Amino acid sequence: MMSGLRALTGREIKKWYKQPFVLFMTIVQPIIWLGLFGKAFNLSALAGDNPVAREMFLAQFGVSDYFSYMAVGMFSFVVLFATMFSGMSIVFDRRLGFLSKVLSTPASRGSVVLSKVLIAVFRSLVQAGIVLAAATALGLQFGAVFHPAYLLGVFAALFLMSMGMSSLFVAIAIRSTRMETHMAVANLLNLPLLFGSNALFPIDSMPGWLQAFARVNPVTYATDAARELLLTPRGAVIWGNVANDFLFLGAFAAVFATIGIVLSWRYLSK
Amino acid sequence: MVANVIEVQGLTRRFGELTAVDGVTFEVREGETFGFLGPNGAGKTTTINMLTTVLRPNAGTATVAGRDIAKDPIGVRRSIGLVPQEYTADEDLTGMDNMLLTAALYAVPKAEARKRAAELLELVHLADAAGRNVETYSGGMRRRLELACGLINRPKVLFLDEPTLGLDVQTRAAVWEYIRLLKDQYRMTLFMTTHYLEEADQQCDRVAIIDHGKIVAIDSPAALKASLGGDIIDIQVGGGPNERLLAAVKGIPSVRDVRPLDGGYRLKVVNGEETAPQVLDAVRGLDLRVTKVSIAKPTLDEVYLERTGRALREEEGSRDEAFRRRVTMRRARP
Numbered sequence A: 001m002m003s004g005l006r007a008l009t010g011r012e013i014k015k016w017y018k019q020p021f022v023l024f025m026t027i028v029q030p031i032i033w034l035g036l037f038g039k040a041f042n043l044s045a046l047a048g049d050n051p052v053a054r055e056m057f058l059a060q061f062g063v064s065d066y067f068s069y070m071a072v073g074m075f076s077f078v079v080l081f082a083t084m085f086s087g088m089s090i091v092f093d094r095r096l097g098f099l100s101k102v103l104s105t106p107a108s109r110g111s112v113v114l115s116k117v118l119i120a121v122f123r124s125l126v127q128a129g130i131v132l133a134a135a136t137a138l139g140l141q142f143g144a145v146f147h148p149a150y151l152l153g154v155f156a157a158l159f160l161m162s163m164g165m166s167s168l169f170v171a172i173a174i175r176s177t178r179m180e181t182h183m184a185v186a187n188l189l190n191l192p193l194l195f196g197s198n199a200l201f202p203i204d205s206m207p208g209w210l211q212a213f214a215r216v217n218p219v220t221y222a223t224d225a226a227r228e229l230l231l232t233p234r235g236a237v238i239w240g241n242v243a244n245d246f247l248f249l250g251a252f253a254a255v256f257a258t259i260g261i262v263l264s265w266r267y268l269s270k
Numbered sequence B: 001m002v003a004n005v006i007e008v009q010g011l012t013r014r015f016g017e018l019t020a021v022d023g024v025t026f027e028v029r030e031g032e033t034f035g036f037l038g039p040n041g042a043g044k045t046t047t048i049n050m051l052t053t054v055l056r057p058n059a060g061t062a063t064v065a066g067r068d069i070a071k072d073p074i075g076v077r078r079s080i081g082l083v084p085q086e087y088t089a090d091e092d093l094t095g096m097d098n099m100l101l102t103a104a105l106y107a108v109p110k111a112e113a114r115k116r117a118a119e120l121l122e123l124v125h126l127a128d129a130a131g132r133n134v135e136t137y138s139g140g141m142r143r144r145l146e147l148a149c150g151l152i153n154r155p156k157v158l159f160l161d162e163p164t165l166g167l168d169v170q171t172r173a174a175v176w177e178y179i180r181l182l183k184d185q186y187r188m189t190l191f192m193t194t195h196y197l198e199e200a201d202q203q204c205d206r207v208a209i210i211d212h213g214k215i216v217a218i219d220s221p222a223a224l225k226a227s228l229g230g231d232i233i234d235i236q237v238g239g240g241p242n243e244r245l246l247a248a249v250k251g252i253p254s255v256r257d258v259r260p261l262d263g264g265y266r267l268k269v270v271n272g273e274e275t276a277p278q279v280l281d282a283v284r285g286l287d288l289r290v291t292k293v294s295i296a297k298p299t300l301d302e303v304y305l306e307r308t309g310r311a312l313r314e315e316e317g318s319r320d321e322a323f324r325r326r327v328t329m330r331r332a333r334p
Helices: A002-017 A020-040 A051-061 A066-086 A088-095 A098-103 A109-137 A150-173 A179-195 A208-214 A218-231 A239-268 B044-051 B073-079 B095-105 B110-123 B139-150 B169-186 B197-203 B221-226 B243-250 B272-284 B300-308 B319-332
Strands: B004-015 B018-029 B033-037 B059-064 B080-083 B157-161 B189-194 B206-211 B214-219 B231-237 B255-261 B264-269 B290-296
Touching: A002 A020, A002 A109, A002 B095, A020 A066, A020 A109, A051 A066, A066 A109, A066 A150, A066 A179, A066 A218, A088 A098, A088 A150, A088 A179, A088 B319, A098 A109, A109 A150, A109 A239, A150 A179, A150 A218, A150 A239, A218 A239, B004 B044, B004 B189, B018 B044, B018 B059, B018 B189, B018 B206, B018 B214, B033 B044, B033 B197, B044 B059, B044 B157, B044 B189, B073 B080, B080 B139, B095 B110, B095 B139, B110 B139, B110 B169, B139 B157, B139 B169, B157 B169, B169 B197, B189 B197, B197 B300, B206 B221, B206 B300, B214 B221, B214 B300, B221 B300, B231 B272, B243 B255, B243 B264, B243 B272, B264 B272, B272 B290
Parallel strands: B033 B189, B033 B206, B080 B157, B157 B189
Antiparallel strands: B004 B018, B004 B059, B206 B214, B231 B264, B231 B290, B255 B264
16 A cells, blocks of 8 residues: 555656646746736725725735735635646546556555545645745735744645545546546636635625635635734734634545545445 | 466446446466457457456456456456556656556565566666656557566566557567567466457467457467368359359359358358359359459458458447547557
8 A cells, every 4th residue: 555655646746846847837826826916906005095994904804915815815726726737637547548557456546546635735735835935025924923833834724625625626537537527627616616715805795695605615714724823813813713724624624535535446446 | 287367257347238248258278378359349458457357347257367356356466467558658757767656556665676677678678768758769669668567566467458559560570579578588378459360360379259248259260260161252243132143152062151241242162262263153154243252261350250240340439448549559659
């Protein structure tokens, strides 16, 4: 089991760093997202110098500059998109026969699925790290009581979200014989998950039905935990909120990873 | 008495309405080269997938190297190697990387894996190219790499699914030389599928002809050809089926059998070259016009036509299968 898992995960990592262009895009892409969205949607500038408007903005967003608000949302954003694209390599492995060959070896079915999930998690966390570095360079304002050790918490939250998401997309991809099918399904899921969350905009201002969706959306919880830890919008970390976020994300990761891996396993053992 | 390495009883696999493999029963003896011959979509790859435990049968049993494919799939996987129809090596990795990856999937210890990989790459003359990415390999090199990968766990039985698909004639011959060399070196049993009749004829000790999921004939190529009982003359005659013609042709002493086939008539005769003029005379004697005539020595082609009622030609498989074949063919080109 371990030997197969190590080898399959190693294959993916090698494939990644042996293609400098893909690696380059992985690094550049989040920076572009951040620069474009973060700087273009400068919502806090709408308030201008008007003190009442600034007060309203602060009340809504919890921070006084929109860039910091959405830069944190961008972590969840890149994790979401990185996990979606990672599922696609399975479609190719399947169509080109690599999958059948692996299945004819004693390597466990579980390691086939797990290697895909792990590499998706790994890639998405690397991308989130790049976003963090880029956001800091572009002027992310950390909260008053921020401590570097909180970063561990941020990545733990993103890890849990990524684990659940990757398992979901891998379970979908493993059934797709065509790239287009997988793309269509993934696109259908991704944008609602992004916009139906607090990643770009606070959910309190959304209509009730969207709020209901946002409150079961893991993107909301990962973003909330990251924001709480990095920006400390209420002047101090509210640990109860963070614990709540982690509880939800932990359950999400456990349930979806189990479902995804079990479904894929059963599918591969037909 | 040679032991059987593969024993198959009533193996069946359905995909929805389609019965891809329909109760096949056969055995493969230790050390032989056994071939599955049939058109695309006849059930060859499905059979290989079941014997290599990639796919579960709906009914029937099979043992490979003494292990049951349903009860001990891991045991089966340890004792077999598979060279699939497709080029499965990862193009973005080097030949050596691919060998070591396959070795790890079989849990071969690292040091041993390096030793075996180097030895196998040497045998298939890829030692110099081992450090290059597979995307730079030619079709023949890729096929040799697939062979080497399939042998990394020292299998007792090697499964070859269309081992020369898409290769030109010269490369095909070269690939077969490597296959024979490896078979002798490691004393393996080979189970192969092909839709090239000459290949089955030259390479296999025994051949099973499979059609619509069923085995219609199984024997050595020589015995299959001998079963035709002589040469074959095919004639096409103007006008529809003709009772008088059948009677007249049957009257010729060296004609053993005659029957309508594919809009014409197929005759089994003792000596094709000498009998053909007599047949033509007999037909003309009835005031009928012969539009076409051909004489054939018995080949597996003829055996195939005889057993299935049609010539072996390309048939459409599933869309997914067709895609993979196209990819294989495209990559086979240098």
